[in-house]
Amino acid sequence: MLSILGFSMIAVFMYLIMSKRLSALVAIMLVPIIFGVIGGFFTELGPMMQEGVEGIASTAIMILFAILYFGIMIDSGLFDPLISKILKIVKGDPLKIVVGTAILSMTVALDGDGTTTYIITVSALLPLYKRLGMNKIILATVAMLSMGVMNMTPWGGASAMAMASLNLDASELFLPMIPVMGFGLIWVLVVAFILGKGERKRLGVVEIQHNHTNSEANSELAATTVSRDYRRPKLVWFNFILTIVLMASLIIDFMSLTILFMIAFAIALLVNYPDLKDQQDRIAVHSKNALAVVSIVIAAGIFTGIMSGTKMIDAMAITLVSFIPESFGPFLPVIVAYVSAPFTFFMSNNAFYFGVLPIIAQAADAYGISAAEIGRASLIGQPIHVLSPLVAAAHLLIGLVGTDFGDLQRFAVKWALGTVTVMTIAAIILGVI
Template structure:
């Protein structure tokens, strides 16, 4: 009963946001509350919601100050010289810009962190998209596709969890999957090429003068719509060093991520805009974007809290495992690869890898299937996980780019599904998982 309640809750939630009956923010709050009441959890519902919010709170704080920090840096013109150089190289060609976005986001995503990937990619590329009139939806989709593949690196969350729960090392689980990942990145670049061709056909190639880059760096074109009066060209080296220090802090975890962004924001705001009135204006300018993003994160915390604390998620995983007939036992690796897509979409990585994967591995062992194959198969659905309403970093991306959550889901699902299918096919052909 509990598992069916969970499945119905997820179905209703997806229907309401995809059909635009409710906004994602409202649906994330209202839908789980209604189903928790139906399930008879009325007395505990407050504690469940609070537990989910507490779990997501550090992420929400980090995203709030990350948006404010990078907003300040864009206002001050930190990224203008880089954008000018890129614009000179691509020579106003939307196709080159979109393919470049795929390559840049893939390289940045090597650290396995979605927040860092999205912030660096969007802050570097958004002004180019705005200048040439490229659809902002593409800037949301391409980095998500790239992260879905690169998130499988052993220092990323899913692979590390799979290795720990199955007692495997990287050479057993990750190394054999590298060819499939390469194929996944190739697919992402192909998608970027397809989208780029469409935009080139729609917009054409914009001819830019030879001195365009210099004039842009000088402030003729304001990054992300910032006014020329907000530029701080004399502080560009300070801002660059501050941002590099912030990135190093993120990589080394010198301090908790929320604290790093709070400190960086306070320093950046104080140095670039020392007047109190200017500080208030800059915060107000980015407050709407920050509020939209952070409110979604905390709403997702309520959804996660109820799904987890009611044990719906545990019941759902056990039900799915019980559906696998004995006749398909020897095909478990392929089944795990295919089911990892919906599993990782609707579940957190912790719930899936610590709760479901051990059950699947034990079931497969009864048919003589190596647990390493199950581990490899379980990470091939990650391109769908980064689209999950439970994946907080996507709210940052959507907020920075300024696109609608439901429209993004509709636009990207087929491409993300294609990424996983490509990797699964290559994994089968290379013998990484058995058919």
């Protein structure tokens, strides 16, 4: 009965989200409560939910301060010199322009926000694509491929959901994935080189006036991102060093990621915006993005708490294991790496990571495969996920570039699938899965 109740809850949860009957935030809290009551656990739900929320509190705090930190870095103009340098180097060479697109989008995507990544990348480089007559779908494709890899950061969404649903911390789930992401980024550069070489062959190298294009791009960038009043060009080197130290500290793992981001944000905010009014303005600007991600992670504590506390997840796993051929058991991480691609394309990350992933992880436990390993494998499908029409930022990108969604998907999907394959092979070789 618990298994039937659990699968019914997942089905209702996924239906409500995918049909847009309820928001993910509301559904992830109310649906498990209703099914918990139906299962006869009314008096026990309070402690279950409390335990679930407490278990992911640290992850939610880390995500909050990570979003605020990278927001400050973008506001202060940390990436402005990179944009100017790329525009100066690429000039009229389509090959350099496409590779520059990859480098810029990878860097900006550090904040894990697709909206910001697409706005800055397209605003800076679309004038060049237009002037040379380059295929704008290439611009969108390269930006999406970069975002597909960088979306695996803990503050990007997918990792946060995986950590929340499996009750893992970033050192267990994310840190082993860093070299795998590195291989994914190398693949993106390879794709950019291939596509850029094709454009160079088609168009040749065009001599253009750098200053005109640069000013055109920068004017669009200024209009679509943040007021120049908040730029801090004199602090670029300080912000760069601070970010490098932060990234190194994350890899060394000598302190909690939550504490590291809290300290780094406090330093960045104080140094870049010593005026209290400016600090309040910058926090207010980024609070919308932060609230959208953090609220769903905290709310997921209710979902995971009830799933675990009622033992529904255990019953569902037993049922699922009974349908998996024993010979397939050891290959579950590889299967999950590929299955996560279509799953997260046709359903939201919320539905997959909170609805499907815990069941798979529990089933994998029967074969001696850890939840962390399954969680890592589940992230590898993100390059396909960003192509989904369910991703709001994808629609923004389509609007900015001015192309058709279907055309972009047909053009980009093979390259995105290549990213998934490269990262899966890298993860196996490195022992991550």
